[in-house]
Amino acid sequence: MVGRSKRKGLTRSAALNPAFGVGVRKRRSGSSLRKPRPPGRRVERLTIAIDGPSGAGKSTVGRALAKRLGYIYIDTGAMYRSVALRVKEKGISPEDDSALQQLASSLHISFVTENEQTHVFCDGEDITEAIRTPEISRLASSISKQKGVREALGRMQRKMGAEGGVILEGRDIGTVVFPGADVKFYLDAESDERVRRRYQEIVEKGGKVIFRETKEELVQRDYNDMHRIHSPLKKADDALFIDSTHRSVEEIVEEMARIVKAKGK
Ligand code: DC
Numbered sequence: 001m002v003g004r005s006k007r008k009g010l011t012r013s014a015a016l017n018p019a020f021g022v023g024v025r026k027r028r029s030g031s032s033l034r035k036p037r038p039p040g041r042r043v044e045r046l047t048i049a050i051d052g053p054s055g056a057g058k059s060t061v062g063r064a065l066a067k068r069l070g071y072i073y074i075d076t077g078a079m080y081r082s083v084a085l086r087v088k089e090k091g092i093s094p095e096d097d098s099a100l101q102q103l104a105s106s107l108h109i110s111f112v113t114e115n116e117q118t119h120v121f122c123d124g125e126d127i128t129e130a131i132r133t134p135e136i137s138r139l140a141s142s143i144s145k146q147k148g149v150r151e152a153l154g155r156m157q158r159k160m161g162a163e164g165g166v167i168l169e170g171r172d173i174g175t176v177v178f179p180g181a182d183v184k185f186y187l188d189a190e191s192d193e194r195v196r197r198r199y200q201e202i203v204e205k206g207g208k209v210i211f212r213e214t215k216e217e218l219v220q221r222d223y224n225d226m227h228r229i230h231s232p233l234k235k236a237d238d239a240l241f242i243d244s245t246h247r248s249v250e251e252i253v254e255e256m257a258r259i260v261k262a263k264g265k
Contacts, residue, residue: 044264045071045165046182049174053222053233055194056187057244057252062169063118064253069167069260074111074160075118076170076177077140079153081131082109082122084139094142101148109156132202134209134217141221144171145228154231171225174236183263184239185256193245194218 048071050058059075066073083104086092092099110121119128130136143149150172157177161168168177174184189197199214225233235241240259244252 044182045163046260046264047161047164047178047180048167048260049178049181049184049236049239050167050169050187051171051174051185051233051235051239052187053194053225054218055198056189057197057249058169058187060249061187061244061252061256062167063116064249065256065260066167067116068253068257070165072160072166073113073118074157074166074168075120076153076157076168076173078111078120078131079109079156080140080144080149081136082107082120082127083149083153084136084143085127085131086122087143088136088139094139094146097146097148100143100146101152104149104152105155132205134213137217137221141224145224145230147230150176150230171233172231174239175234176231179236183260184236186235186239186241187244187252188241189243189245191219 048065050062052058059077062075063073065071083100086103086107087094087100090103092103094100108121108123112119112121119126120131121127131140154172154177157168157170157173160166161178164182168181170177174181174186195211195215195218198218199209199211202209202214222233242252242255
Protein backbone atom coordinates (compact mmCIF):
# COMPACT_ATOMS: atom_id res chain seq x y z
CA MET A 1 0.00 0.00 0.00
CA VAL A 2 2.87 2.35 -0.61
CA GLY A 3 2.87 5.10 -3.21
CA ARG A 4 0.08 6.09 -5.57
CA SER A 5 -2.92 3.81 -5.70
CA LYS A 6 -4.16 2.41 -8.97
CA ARG A 7 -7.43 4.17 -8.28
CA LYS A 8 -7.52 7.70 -9.56
CA GLY A 9 -7.07 10.51 -7.09
CA LEU A 10 -5.69 8.52 -4.20
CA THR A 11 -2.48 9.86 -2.83
CA ARG A 12 -0.24 9.16 0.06
CA SER A 13 -0.70 11.47 3.02
CA ALA A 14 0.53 11.93 6.54
CA ALA A 15 0.75 9.02 8.94
CA LEU A 16 1.36 6.44 6.24
CA ASN A 17 3.97 4.26 7.81
CA PRO A 18 4.28 0.81 6.30
CA ALA A 19 7.16 0.04 8.63
CA PHE A 20 4.63 -0.38 11.38
CA GLY A 21 2.10 -2.21 9.26
CA VAL A 22 -0.39 0.64 9.28
CA GLY A 23 -1.30 3.46 6.96
CA VAL A 24 -3.80 6.18 6.37
CA ARG A 25 -4.36 7.85 3.04
CA LYS A 26 -6.61 10.64 2.07
CA ARG A 27 -7.72 11.93 -1.27
CA ARG A 28 -5.79 15.04 -2.22
CA SER A 29 -7.88 18.08 -1.36
CA GLY A 30 -6.08 20.75 -3.34
CA SER A 31 -3.75 21.60 -0.47
CA SER A 32 -1.03 22.71 -2.89
CA LEU A 33 -3.35 25.55 -3.99
CA ARG A 34 -3.86 26.83 -0.47
CA LYS A 35 -2.28 30.18 0.45
CA PRO A 36 0.64 29.91 2.86
CA ARG A 37 -0.41 30.64 6.43
CA PRO A 38 0.76 34.07 7.70
CA PRO A 39 3.69 33.77 10.11
CA GLY A 40 2.66 33.56 13.77
CA ARG A 41 -0.69 31.94 12.98
CA ARG A 42 0.32 28.33 13.30
CA VAL A 43 -2.73 26.16 13.80
CA GLU A 44 -2.09 23.27 16.12
CA ARG A 45 -2.73 19.75 14.86
CA LEU A 46 -4.40 18.13 17.82
CA THR A 47 -5.05 14.54 18.80
CA ILE A 48 -8.74 13.93 19.35
CA ALA A 49 -10.24 10.85 21.02
CA ILE A 50 -13.84 9.75 20.53
CA ASP A 51 -14.94 6.79 22.63
CA GLY A 52 -18.32 5.26 23.28
CA PRO A 53 -20.50 2.17 22.78
CA SER A 54 -21.76 0.73 19.47
CA GLY A 55 -24.27 2.80 17.57
CA ALA A 56 -23.58 6.02 19.49
CA GLY A 57 -22.66 7.75 16.21
CA LYS A 58 -18.88 7.84 16.68
CA SER A 59 -18.04 6.98 13.07
CA THR A 60 -20.52 9.38 11.52
CA VAL A 61 -19.53 12.39 13.62
CA GLY A 62 -15.85 11.40 13.68
CA ARG A 63 -15.68 11.32 9.91
CA ALA A 64 -17.60 14.57 9.54
CA LEU A 65 -15.44 16.31 12.14
CA ALA A 66 -12.25 15.06 10.45
CA LYS A 67 -13.45 16.41 7.11
CA ARG A 68 -14.29 19.76 8.64
CA LEU A 69 -10.94 20.12 10.41
CA GLY A 70 -8.86 18.56 7.63
CA TYR A 71 -7.78 15.84 10.06
CA ILE A 72 -7.12 12.16 9.49
CA TYR A 73 -9.81 9.84 10.83
CA ILE A 74 -8.93 6.44 12.24
CA ASP A 75 -11.60 3.85 12.99
CA THR A 76 -9.82 1.61 15.52
CA GLY A 77 -12.83 -0.75 15.65
CA ALA A 78 -12.09 -1.60 12.02
CA MET A 79 -8.61 -2.69 13.12
CA TYR A 80 -10.06 -5.17 15.65
CA ARG A 81 -12.48 -6.32 12.96
CA SER A 82 -9.57 -6.87 10.52
CA VAL A 83 -7.82 -9.12 13.03
CA ALA A 84 -11.12 -10.94 13.67
CA LEU A 85 -11.57 -11.60 9.96
CA ARG A 86 -8.10 -13.14 9.66
CA VAL A 87 -8.67 -15.14 12.88
CA LYS A 88 -11.75 -16.64 11.30
CA GLU A 89 -10.03 -17.37 7.98
CA LYS A 90 -6.97 -18.93 9.61
CA GLY A 91 -8.94 -20.88 12.19
CA ILE A 92 -7.05 -19.33 15.12
CA SER A 93 -8.65 -19.74 18.53
CA PRO A 94 -10.01 -16.42 19.89
CA GLU A 95 -8.60 -17.50 23.27
CA ASP A 96 -5.03 -17.97 22.00
CA ASP A 97 -3.66 -14.55 22.87
CA SER A 98 -0.10 -15.23 21.81
CA ALA A 99 -1.27 -16.29 18.31
CA LEU A 100 -3.58 -13.26 18.20
CA GLN A 101 -0.79 -10.89 19.14
CA GLN A 102 1.53 -12.40 16.54
CA LEU A 103 -1.17 -12.17 13.89
CA ALA A 104 -2.13 -8.58 14.77
CA SER A 105 1.51 -7.45 14.69
CA SER A 106 2.01 -9.02 11.27
CA LEU A 107 -0.97 -7.40 9.54
CA HIS A 108 -0.69 -4.37 7.31
CA ILE A 109 -3.91 -2.47 7.99
CA SER A 110 -4.55 0.75 6.11
CA PHE A 111 -7.37 3.20 5.48
CA VAL A 112 -8.06 4.95 2.20
CA THR A 113 -10.65 7.72 2.09
CA GLU A 114 -12.21 8.52 -1.26
CA ASN A 115 -15.42 10.41 -1.96
CA GLU A 116 -16.19 10.45 1.78
CA GLN A 117 -16.05 6.66 1.90
CA THR A 118 -13.33 5.04 3.96
CA HIS A 119 -12.06 1.71 2.68
CA VAL A 120 -10.22 -0.66 4.96
CA PHE A 121 -7.37 -2.68 3.48
CA CYS A 122 -5.61 -5.61 5.08
CA ASP A 123 -2.43 -6.78 3.37
CA GLY A 124 -3.61 -5.12 0.17
CA GLU A 125 -7.11 -6.63 0.17
CA ASP A 126 -10.18 -4.38 0.43
CA ILE A 127 -12.05 -5.87 3.40
CA THR A 128 -14.44 -2.95 3.99
CA GLU A 129 -17.57 -5.06 3.51
CA ALA A 130 -16.24 -8.34 4.85
CA ILE A 131 -15.60 -6.93 8.33
CA ARG A 132 -19.16 -5.61 8.80
CA THR A 133 -21.00 -8.89 9.29
CA PRO A 134 -22.63 -9.77 12.65
CA GLU A 135 -20.25 -12.71 12.99
CA ILE A 136 -17.18 -10.48 12.67
CA SER A 137 -18.74 -7.96 15.09
CA ARG A 138 -19.03 -10.71 17.72
CA LEU A 139 -15.57 -12.08 17.00
CA ALA A 140 -13.97 -8.61 17.13
CA SER A 141 -15.53 -8.02 20.53
CA SER A 142 -14.38 -11.45 21.69
CA ILE A 143 -10.71 -11.13 20.64
CA SER A 144 -10.57 -7.54 21.91
CA LYS A 145 -10.61 -8.77 25.49
CA GLN A 146 -7.14 -10.27 25.04
CA LYS A 147 -4.19 -8.26 26.31
CA GLY A 148 -1.68 -9.15 23.56
CA VAL A 149 -3.90 -8.16 20.66
CA ARG A 150 -4.74 -4.88 22.42
CA GLU A 151 -1.05 -4.11 22.90
CA ALA A 152 -0.26 -4.83 19.24
CA LEU A 153 -3.11 -2.68 17.89
CA GLY A 154 -2.56 0.03 20.53
CA ARG A 155 1.06 0.33 19.36
CA MET A 156 -0.07 0.76 15.74
CA GLN A 157 -2.66 3.35 16.76
CA ARG A 158 -0.05 5.39 18.65
CA LYS A 159 2.18 5.40 15.57
CA MET A 160 -0.72 6.45 13.37
CA GLY A 161 -1.64 9.32 15.67
CA ALA A 162 1.89 10.41 16.57
CA GLU A 163 1.91 13.41 14.25
CA GLY A 164 -1.35 14.91 15.54
CA GLY A 165 -4.08 16.27 13.27
CA VAL A 166 -5.92 13.05 13.89
CA ILE A 167 -9.23 11.77 15.24
CA LEU A 168 -9.20 8.26 16.66
CA GLU A 169 -12.48 6.57 17.39
CA GLY A 170 -12.87 3.48 19.57
CA ARG A 171 -13.38 2.23 23.12
CA ASP A 172 -10.09 2.94 24.91
CA ILE A 173 -8.56 5.86 23.02
CA GLY A 174 -8.95 8.50 25.75
CA THR A 175 -8.22 6.08 28.59
CA VAL A 176 -5.38 3.86 27.33
CA VAL A 177 -4.12 4.55 23.80
CA PHE A 178 -3.90 8.35 24.08
CA PRO A 179 -4.52 9.23 27.75
CA GLY A 180 -2.87 12.57 26.97
CA ALA A 181 -5.11 13.35 23.95
CA ASP A 182 -5.73 17.09 23.52
CA VAL A 183 -9.50 16.69 23.33
CA LYS A 184 -11.58 13.72 24.50
CA PHE A 185 -15.21 13.04 23.75
CA TYR A 186 -17.40 10.26 25.08
CA LEU A 187 -20.34 9.81 22.76
CA ASP A 188 -23.39 7.87 23.91
CA ALA A 189 -27.10 7.51 23.09
CA GLU A 190 -30.09 5.71 24.58
CA SER A 191 -29.91 1.98 24.02
CA ASP A 192 -33.05 1.73 21.83
CA GLU A 193 -31.79 4.50 19.58
CA ARG A 194 -28.39 2.83 19.20
CA VAL A 195 -30.06 -0.46 18.22
CA ARG A 196 -32.32 1.35 15.76
CA ARG A 197 -29.31 3.03 14.12
CA ARG A 198 -27.35 -0.20 13.87
CA TYR A 199 -30.35 -2.03 12.39
CA GLN A 200 -30.95 0.78 9.89
CA GLU A 201 -27.29 0.78 8.86
CA ILE A 202 -27.33 -2.95 8.09
CA VAL A 203 -30.64 -2.80 6.21
CA GLU A 204 -29.53 0.21 4.14
CA LYS A 205 -26.48 -1.75 3.03
CA GLY A 206 -28.75 -4.54 1.83
CA GLY A 207 -28.11 -6.81 4.80
CA LYS A 208 -30.80 -9.17 6.07
CA VAL A 209 -31.13 -9.04 9.80
CA ILE A 210 -33.80 -9.43 12.47
CA PHE A 211 -34.30 -6.43 14.76
CA ARG A 212 -34.38 -8.59 17.91
CA GLU A 213 -31.07 -10.20 16.93
CA THR A 214 -29.46 -6.83 16.28
CA LYS A 215 -30.56 -5.74 19.73
CA GLU A 216 -29.27 -8.89 21.46
CA GLU A 217 -25.94 -8.63 19.66
CA LEU A 218 -25.44 -4.97 20.50
CA VAL A 219 -26.39 -5.40 24.17
CA GLN A 220 -24.08 -8.41 24.55
CA ARG A 221 -21.20 -6.70 22.76
CA ASP A 222 -21.48 -3.55 24.86
CA TYR A 223 -21.57 -5.66 28.01
CA ASN A 224 -18.41 -7.51 26.93
CA ASP A 225 -16.62 -4.30 25.93
CA MET A 226 -17.47 -2.61 29.25
CA HIS A 227 -16.69 -5.55 31.52
CA ARG A 228 -13.47 -7.00 30.14
CA ILE A 229 -10.36 -6.85 32.31
CA HIS A 230 -8.04 -5.09 29.84
CA SER A 231 -8.97 -1.58 28.67
CA PRO A 232 -12.73 -1.80 29.24
CA LEU A 233 -14.91 0.83 27.61
CA LYS A 234 -15.39 3.68 30.06
CA LYS A 235 -15.48 7.43 29.97
CA ALA A 236 -12.12 9.07 30.69
CA ASP A 237 -12.45 11.47 33.66
CA ASP A 238 -11.52 14.39 31.44
CA ALA A 239 -13.70 13.41 28.47
CA LEU A 240 -16.67 15.53 27.50
CA PHE A 241 -19.87 13.48 27.57
CA ILE A 242 -22.19 14.00 24.59
CA ASP A 243 -25.61 12.35 24.35
CA SER A 244 -26.45 12.00 20.65
CA THR A 245 -29.98 10.57 21.14
CA HIS A 246 -32.06 13.56 20.07
CA ARG A 247 -29.42 15.55 18.24
CA SER A 248 -28.45 15.87 14.59
CA VAL A 249 -25.00 15.00 13.28
CA GLU A 250 -24.48 18.65 12.22
CA GLU A 251 -25.30 19.93 15.69
CA ILE A 252 -22.87 17.56 17.39
CA VAL A 253 -20.08 18.19 14.89
CA GLU A 254 -20.60 21.93 15.35
CA GLU A 255 -20.23 21.60 19.12
CA MET A 256 -17.16 19.39 18.82
CA ALA A 257 -15.49 21.70 16.28
CA ARG A 258 -16.04 24.65 18.63
CA ILE A 259 -14.40 22.80 21.50
CA VAL A 260 -11.47 21.68 19.36
CA LYS A 261 -10.92 25.18 18.01
CA ALA A 262 -10.99 26.69 21.50
CA LYS A 263 -8.44 24.11 22.63
CA GLY A 264 -6.15 24.70 19.63
CA LYS A 265 -5.73 28.42 20.25
O1 DC B 1 -16.39 0.15 16.77
P1 DC B 1 -16.71 -1.25 16.31
O2 DC B 1 -18.10 -1.66 16.65
O3 DC B 1 -16.42 -1.44 14.85
O4 DC B 1 -15.69 -2.19 17.11
C1 DC B 1 -15.72 -3.60 17.01
C2 DC B 1 -15.22 -4.21 18.31
O5 DC B 1 -13.84 -3.92 18.48
C3 DC B 1 -15.90 -3.70 19.57
O6 DC B 1 -17.00 -4.50 19.93
C4 DC B 1 -14.83 -3.74 20.61
C5 DC B 1 -13.53 -3.70 19.85
N1 DC B 1 -12.81 -2.42 20.01
C6 DC B 1 -12.01 -2.28 21.11
O7 DC B 1 -11.96 -3.16 21.96
N2 DC B 1 -11.25 -1.15 21.24
C7 DC B 1 -11.30 -0.17 20.33
N3 DC B 1 -10.54 0.92 20.50
C8 DC B 1 -12.16 -0.28 19.22
C9 DC B 1 -12.91 -1.43 19.09
